[in-house]
Amino acid sequence: MLNVVALMGRLVADPELRHTPQGVSVTTFTIAVDRSFVRQGEQRQADFIDIVCWRSSAEFVCKYFQKGSLIAVNGSIQTRTYQDKNGNNRKAFEIVADNVHFAGSKTGGNPGTGSYAPRQEVPREMAQEAPSYSAGSNEDFAVIDDGEDLPF
Numbered sequence: 001m002l003n004v005v006a007l008m009g010r011l012v013a014d015p016e017l018r019h020t021p022q023g024v025s026v027t028t029f030t031i032a033v034d035r036s037f038v039r040q041g042e043q044r045q046a047d048f049i050d051i052v053c054w055r056s057s058a059e060f061v062c063k064y065f066q067k068g069s070l071i072a073v074n075g076s077i078q079t080r081t082y083q084d085k086n087g088n089n090r091k092a093f094e095i096v097a098d099n100v101h102f103a104g105s106k107t108g109g110n111p112g113t114g115s116y117a118p119r120q121e122v123p124r125e126m127a128q129e130a131p132s133y134s135a136g137s138n139e140d141f142a143v144i145d146d147g148e149d150l151p152f
Contacts, residue, residue: 003076005095007049008103009033011069017062027058028094031071051075053097061100070104073097 009031017027032046051073053061065071075097084090 004074005077006072006074007031007033007051007095008070008072009046009049011065011067011071012048014067015062015065017058024055025058026052026054027062028052029061029065031073050092050094051097052078052094053100057097057100064102065100070102072101072103074099074101 012030012032015027015029017025019025028050030048030050032048035045035047038044061071073095075095078094078096079091080094081089081091
């Protein structure tokens with residue numbers, strides 16, 4: 001059996017961290033995911049997909065993501081049935097996230113632009129910038145002779 005989902009979209013609202021009676025962190029949120037096709041003369045449509053994150057993933061999402069943030073989610077589809085307030089049986093489809101990732105730019109700072117910033121203060125060692133690799137030169141690379149066997 002195979003049940004694998006990979007999505008990238010924007011949060012439609014700020015996620016809220018909750019806890020189960022046993023103290024397990026959980027958050028549910030919805031992302032808007034653009035469809036890959038557009039009918040001629042129409043605007044691109046989006047699907048609104050419910051996501052559930054547990055434990056450290058839930059805490060991570062609530063700390064670093066907000067409404068409009070671009071997020072990538074890996075997980076699986078899960079269904080559940082329930083009765084609505086009128087007594088009708090309903091089925092809900094949700095994505096249970098295994099991994100969540102930043103998908104937007106680190107710069108910008110405006111909500112809805114794909115940028116991210118922690119909602120709370122981040123420890124200094126985690127907030128360091130990535131090293132710049134633009135100082136490299138062409139001498140850093142070796143030419144491979146096509147006539148020889150490759151070393152791997």
